[in-house]
Amino acid sequence: MELTTSTILTGVAIIVGILLLIVLFTFVPVMLWISALAAGVRLSIFTLIGMRLRRVIPSRVVNPLIKAHKAGLDVTINQLESHYLAGGNVDRVVNALIAAHRANIELPFARGAAIDLAGRDVLEAVQMSVNPKVIETPFISGVAMDGIEVKAKARITVRANIDRLVGGAGEDTVIARVGEGIVSTIGSSQDHKKVLENPDLISRTVLSKGLDSGTAFEILSIDIADVDIGKNIGAVLQTEQAEADKNIAQAKAEERRAMAVAQEQEMTARVEEMRAKVVEAESQVPLAMAEALRSGNIGVMDYMNIKNITADTDMRDSIGNQSDSKDKDQ
Structure with a gap:
């Protein structure tokens, strides 16, 4: 045990x-x-x-x-x-x-x-x-002074800057700055043909601006990989401006026509109103003459003279109307 x-x-x-x-x-x-x-x-x-x-x-x-x-x-x-x-x-x-x-x-x-x-x-x-890195930008569009759109694609060769890695901007900032430089360089060119003939002008101008300041990289070179022609922006803008001017002119003409129609309608209304007043006044004439005969202000002979003058006036108007119609027929 x-x-x-x-x-x-x-x-x-x-x-x-x-x-x-x-x-x-x-x-x-x-x-x-x-x-x-x-x-x-x-x-x-x-x-x-x-x-x-x-x-x-x-x-x-x-x-x-x-x-x-x-x-x-x-x-x-x-x-x-x-x-x-x-x-x-x-x-x-x-x-x-x-x-x-x-x-x-x-x-x-x-x-x-x-x-x-x-x-x-x-x-x-x-x-x-x-080993430096190559960053390729998308096509960046710029418009030369002659109104022609120029599209450029760039390859940016960068090297990391160890001293600026903490707090330095990244690749997106470098691409944005290079794109801004390309647009500015194309926009300052008098003729788009100069950009096509000398694409290195873009890279030299952009590289001289010190775009890598404040970033985590050091730009070694900027090479233009491709250049292409886009739209005629100047012609498009002029066409749009002409179309806008035409629309403005048509609107103003329509406004003037509406005002003329309104004035014509107002004049017609005034004429009709005056005609109504004349008819009303003419309707008062027989009454006034009857009152004058009753009161003795005019005699019978005066009344007959007035009738004769009215008949003569109607006859002249009739003859004048007949002459006008004959002239129109001839």
């Missing part, structure tokens, strides 16, 4: 020891510590335990440290760990530092970490400093 108990205790001790070893090797990256020592990186095991306690994945820091040490970079584990805790990509920053060191580009760790935390790909920036 004692043998059995001791055997059980020994088995339990072995199991507990195995569990402790598993926990130890799981919590403490012993193999990673051995790899660091083999690579010549002096690192304390308690430093790795502290990383675990600070919720830092040790491999994300130690492996880049080994890589930097082998490349001859002076980088400390505290720098890498602080960058990891700030949310940066430690491995990418170390790769960028190694690439810059190989290319003789000055890139301190603080600047590389700042570029990475700013959201830019620091490794791509270093690679672009060594």
